[in-house]
Amino acid sequence: MSARTIELEILRYDPEQDDVPRYETYTVPYREDWVVLDAINYVKDELDRTLSYRWSCHMAVCGSCGMVVNGEPALACHTFLRDYPEKIRIEPLQNFPVERDLVVVMDDFIDKLGSVKPYVVAKEEKDVDDGEYLQTPAELAKFKQYTACINCLLCYSACPQYALNDSFVGPAALALAHRYNLDSRDVGRVAREDVVASNPGIWECSFVGACSEVCPKTVDPAAAIQQTKIASTADYFLSFLKPWNRK
Amino acid sequence: METINTDVAIVGAGGAGLRAAIAVAEADPSLKVALISKVYPMRSHTVAAEGGAAGVIKDNDSFDNHFHDTVAGGDWLCDQDAVDLFIKEAPRELTRIEHWGCPWSREPDGHVSVRPFGGMKVERTWYAADKTGFHLLHTLFQTSLKYPTIERFDEYFSTDLVTIDGRCHGLTAIEMRTGQVRFFRAKSVIIATGGAGRVFPFTTNGAIKTGDGMAMAYRAGVPLKDMEFVQYHPTGLPGTGILITEGSRGEGGILVNKDGYRYLQDYNLGPPDPWPRKKAMELGPRDRLSQAFWHEQQKGRTIDTDYGAVVHLDLRHLGEAKINERLPMVRELASSYIGVDPVHEPIPVRPVVHYTMGGIDTDIDAATCVEGLYAAGECACVSINGANRLGSNSLTELLVFGARAGRGAARVAMRGIAGTDDQQIQAVARAAEDRVLEFFRRADGTESISDLRREMNDAMEAGAGIYRSEDTLKTCTEAMQEIRERYKRVMLKDKSNVFNTDLVEVLELGAMIDVANAMACSALQRKESRGSHQRLDHTERNDSVYLKHSLARYSATDLPAIDYSDVTITRSQPAERVYGGAQE
Numbered sequence: 068m069s070a071r072t073i074e075l076e077i078l079r080y081d082p083e084q085d086d087v088p089r090y091e092t093y094t095v096p097y098r099e100d101w102v103v104l105d106a107i108n109y110v111k112d113e114l115d116r117t118l119s120y121r122w123s124c125h126m127a128v129c130g131s132c133g134m135v136v137n138g139e140p141a142l143a144c145h146t147f148l149r150d151y152p153e154k155i156r157i158e159p160l161q162n163f164p165v166e167r168d169l170v171v172v173m174d175d176f177i178d179k180l181g182s183v184k185p186y187v188v189a190k191e192e193k194d195v196d197d198g199e200y201l202q203t204p205a206e207l208a209k210f211k212q213y214t215a216c217i218n219c220l221l222c223y224s225a226c227p228q229y230a231l232n233d234s235f236v237g238p239a240a241l242a243l244a245h246r247y248n249l250d251s252r253d254v255g256r257v258a259r260e261d262v263v264a265s266n267p268g269i270w271e272c273s274f275v276g277a278c279s280e281v282c283p284k285t286v287d288p289a290a291a292i293q294q295t296k297i298a299s300t301a302d303y304f305l306s307f308l309k310p311w312n313r314k
Numbered sequence: 315m316e317t318i319n320t321d322v323a324i325v326g327a328g329g330a331g332l333r334a335a336i337a338v339a340e341a342d343p344s345l346k347v348a349l350i351s352k353v354y355p356m357r358s359h360t361v362a363a364e365g366g367a368a369g370v371i372k373d374n375d376s377f378d379n380h381f382h383d384t385v386a387g388g389d390w391l392c393d394q395d396a397v398d399l400f401i402k403e404a405p406r407e408l409t410r411i412e413h414w415g416c417p418w419s420r421e422p423d424g425h426v427s428v429r430p431f432g433g434m435k436v437e438r439t440w441y442a443a444d445k446t447g448f449h450l451l452h453t454l455f456q457t458s459l460k461y462p463t464i465e466r467f468d469e470y471f472s473t474d475l476v477t478i479d480g481r482c483h484g485l486t487a488i489e490m491r492t493g494q495v496r497f498f499r500a501k502s503v504i505i506a507t508g509g510a511g512r513v514f515p516f517t518t519n520g521a522i523k524t525g526d527g528m529a530m531a532y533r534a535g536v537p538l539k540d541m542e543f544v545q546y547h548p549t550g551l552p553g554t555g556i557l558i559t560e561g562s563r564g565e566g567g568i569l570v571n572k573d574g575y576r577y578l579q580d581y582n583l584g585p586p587d588p589w590p591r592k593k594a595m596e597l598g599p600r601d602r603l604s605q606a607f608w609h610e611q612q613k614g615r616t617i618d619t620d621y622g623a624v625v626h627l628d629l630r631h632l633g634e635a636k637i638n639e640r641l642p643m644v645r646e647l648a649s650s651y652i653g654v655d656p657v658h659e660p661i662p663v664r665p666v667v668h669y670t671m672g673g674i675d676t677d678i679d680a681a682t683c684v685e686g687l688y689a690a691g692e693c694a695c696v697s698i699n700g701a702n703r704l705g706s707n708s709l710t711e712l713l714v715f716g717a718r719a720g721r722g723a724a725r726v727a728m729r730g731i732a733g734t735d736d737q738q739i740q741a742v743a744r745a746a747e748d749r750v751l752e753f754f755r756r757a758d759g760t761e762s763i764s765d766l767r768r769e770m771n772d773a774m775e776a777g778a779g780i781y782r783s784e785d786t787l788k789t790c791t792e793a794m795q796e797i798r799e800r801y802k803r804v805m806l807k808d809k810s811n812v813f814n815t816d817l818v819e820v821l822e823l824g825a826m827i828d829v830a831n832a833m834a835c836s837a838l839q840r841k842e843s844r845g846s847h848q849r850l851d852h853t854e855r856n857d858s859v860y861l862k863h864s865l866a867r868y869s870a871t872d873l874p875a876i877d878y879s880d881v882t883i884t885r886s887q888p889a890e891r892v893y894g895g896a897q898e
Binding site: 081082083084100111112113116117118119120121122123124125126127128129130131145166167168170172173177180184185186189193195196198199200201202203204206207210211214215217218243247250252253 | 357362406412413414420423449520556647650764808811812
C-alpha cells in the first residue's frame with residue numbers, strides 16, 4: 068500500500084535573504100488524525116530546519132499557532148488535514164507585518180490590549196483576609212463568554228476594518244474591555260471609555276462580524292462591540308439628563 | 315553586546331513569573347523589573363492547567379486536612395515546614411487572584427465553589443470550569459499591565475546565568491527578533507520557567523516545556539533536587555497526550571478496563587461503592603492510578619489502539635448539562651481530537667508524563683544556594699510535592715512561591731550588591747554570548763536535532779518510565795551519556811538572525827539532555843520505591859536509607875554526582891499511605 072501524501076505550500080520570508088515573500092512546497096505524509104500543525108512539524112523535523120513558526124500547547128488554548136490556512140485564519144493545531152484538499156496553502160496572519168515565515172509582529176496588538184485597562188478597577192481595595200467578593204453564577208454568566216479569548220489574533224486577521232485602519236483598537240481588545248465592564252467587581256467602565264468609546268474604538272467597527280466567525284473560542288467580539296456601543300450611547304444621552312455625572 | 319540594566323530579572327512569564335513580578339512591583343515601586351520570556355506571557359504553559367487550585371476555604375475543611383493530604387500524597391518526602399507555610403498562604407493567594415478578577419466558578423450564594431480532586435480528604439479545589447490555568451494566567455498577565463515598573467522582554471530566549479563566586483549578576487538572553495545576545499544585568503534573578511515534560515515522548519506538556527531554567531541553574535552550580543520523581547497523569551488522550559483533567563473524576567467520572575470493570579478496586583483503592591467517595595478509587599492519588607494502569611496492561615486487560623494501550627474514562631452518567639457546565643473543555647477536546655463525545659461514549663485514556671516534582675533546589679523562601687538567585691513554580695523544588703504531587707497543588711504553589719520569590723528578590727535588590735568587578739562580570743557574559751555564536755561558526759556539525767531528541771525521548775520512556783529497574787536505568791544513563799557526547803556535534807542548519815527556531819531548539823535540546831541525565835542518574839541511585847519512583851527491583855519504601863532528598867550536581871564532563879539532604883519532618887512521621895476503604 069503506497070502511503071498517501073499531501074502538499075503544503077508555505078509562505079517563506081527571511082528579511083535577511085528575501086526581498087519579497089515566496090512560496091515553498093513540501094510533500095508530507097497524510098494522516099487522518101493529523102492537524103495542520105502536525106504536518107508543519109513534520110516539515111521542520113524531517114525536511115527543512117529553517118522554517119519558522121510559533122506553537123506550543125497543541126490543544127487550542129495557548130493561542131500561538133494562528134495562521135492563514137487556505138485563505139482563512141485558523142489555529143494550526145485545531146485544523147485537521149482531513150478537512151482540506153490535497154494541497155494546503157499556509158500563510159502568516161493578515162494585517163500584521165511578517166517578522167519571518169509564519170511569524171508575525173504582534174506589538175500593535177499587545178499595545179492595544181494594554182490600552183483598554185484589562186484589569187479590575189475596584190471601588191475600594193479589599194483586604195485578602197476579608198475574603199472573596201461575592202459574585203452569583205448569574206453575575207458570572209454575564210461576562211464569562213468574554214473571558215475565553217486566547218489572544219490568537221485570528222479576529223484581527225479577519226477584520227476588514229483593522230485592514231483599512233490600523234488605529235482601530237480591534238475585536239479582541241474591545242471584547243476584553245467589555246468583559247471587565249460587565250464584571251460585578253469592576254467600576255472601571257468610565258476609565259476605559261477614553262479608548263473604548265473613541266473613534267478608533269467601538270465606532271470604527273462596521274459590524275461585518277468576521278471576527279466572531281473565525282473565533283475558535285466563540286467569544287463573539289462583534290456582540291461585545293455592539294453592546295458597548297449601546298452602553299456608550301446611553302451614557303451619552305444620560306449625560307444631558309444628569310449633567311453632574313459628566314466627566 | 316548590549317547591557318540592559320535592571321533591578322530584578324525574572325526568567326519565565328507564566329504563572330510563577332508574573333506573580334513574582336507583581337510581588338516585586340508591590341514590594342517597592344522604585345525597583346525595575348525585567349520580565350523575560352521565550353514566549354508571550356499568555357502562551358506560557360500555565361495556560362493548559364485545567365482542574366483547579368487547592369486552598370482551604372470551606373468550614374468542613376481544615377489546614378490539618380490539606381497538610382496531611384499533601385504530605386501523605388508526597389509519600390513523606392515533602393518538607394513539612396514548607397507544606398505548613400504553603401497551605402496557610404494558599405487561601406490568601408487564591409483570594410487575591412479573585413480580587414484581581416479571576417472568574418472562579420461560584421456557589422448559588424456567590425461564594426467561590428470547590429470540587430474534589432484525587433488524594434483529598436475534603437473537596438478544596440477552586441476552579442474556573444475546566445480552564446483554571448488559562449484564567450489564572452490571563453488574570454495575572456492582565457493585572458501585571460497595571461504596574462509600569464514591570465518591563466517585559468517577550469520572545470527573549472535566556473541562555474546562561476552570569477554567576478561569579480556564588481553570586482548571580484544577571485543573565486544572557488537572545489532577542490529572537492534580531493538574534494542579538496543581550497546581557498541583563500540584575501541585582502537579583504528569579505527563574506520561573508516551568509517543567510521539563512518534553513524530555514519524554516508522550517507528555518501533556520507543550521513544546522516549550524524543555525527545562526531551560528532548570529538547566530541554567532544546574533550549570534551555574536545549583537543542585538537539581540529529587541529529579542527522579544516524574545508524575546504520570548493517569549488520563550491523557552492517546553496520540554497527542556492532551557490532558558483530560560482529574561476534575562472529570564472529581565465530578566464523578568469512572569475508569570474501566572476492556573471488560574468494563576472498575577479495575578482500581580484491585581489495587582487497594584476500593585471498594586468501588588458508594589461513589590463518588592474521597593481518597594478512593596478514581597479519586598486516589600495520581601501515582602497509584604498510573605501504576606494500576608501499568609499492572610492492568612501487564613495482565614492484558616487494557617484496550618489496544620494505534621497509539622498504545624488505553625482504558626476508558628466514562629463520564630456518561632454525569633449527563634450533558636453537568637458536562638457542559640463543569641467540563642466544557644474536556645468535551646471539546648475529546649470531540650475534536652479523537653472524535654469521541656463524552657456525553658455519549660467513554661473517553662480512551664492512558665497515563666502521560668505531566669509534572670516534574672523535582673527541580674532547582676530552593677529553601678522555604680524560594681532562594682537557591684547562589685546568592686541573589688531565586689526559583690519558583692514547577693522549575694523549583696522547595697519541596698512541597700515530595701515523591702508525588704497532589705493534584706491542584708501546583709497552581710497554588712506557583713502563586714505562593716512566586717510571590718515569596720518576588721519579595722525575596724526585591725529585598726536583595728533593595729540592599730544592593732557590594733563591590734563587584736565590572737570587567738569580570740562582562741567577561742563572563744561575553745563567554746555566554748560566545749557559547750551561542752559557536753553554533754553559528756561550527757562547520758562540522760553532523761548530528762541532527764530531531765534524531766537526537768527522538769533518541770533521548772525513547773531512552774527516557776524505555777528506561778525511566780512508570781516502573782524502573784537497575785537494568786533499564788543503566789541502559790538509559792548510558793544512552794543519555796552517548797546522546798550528550800553526540801550533542802557536541804549537533805548541527806545548526808538555519809544561520810539567520812531573525813526568529814531562528816532552529817537555534818532555539820538546539821539550545822532547548824541541550825537543556826533537556828542535562829535535565830534528562832539528572833533524572834536518570836537520580837533514579838538509578840534511589841534503590842527503593844516511593845511515590846512516582848517505582849523500582850521493580852526495590853519494591854518497598856526504605857525510610858532508613860532514602861528518607862532523603864536527592865541532589866544532582868552538574869559536571870561538564872562526567873555523570874552528575876548524586877548526594878542527599880535531610881527531609882524536614884515536623885509533625886507527621888512517615889507512615890503507610892492508605893486510600894480507599896482501608897482509611898475509614
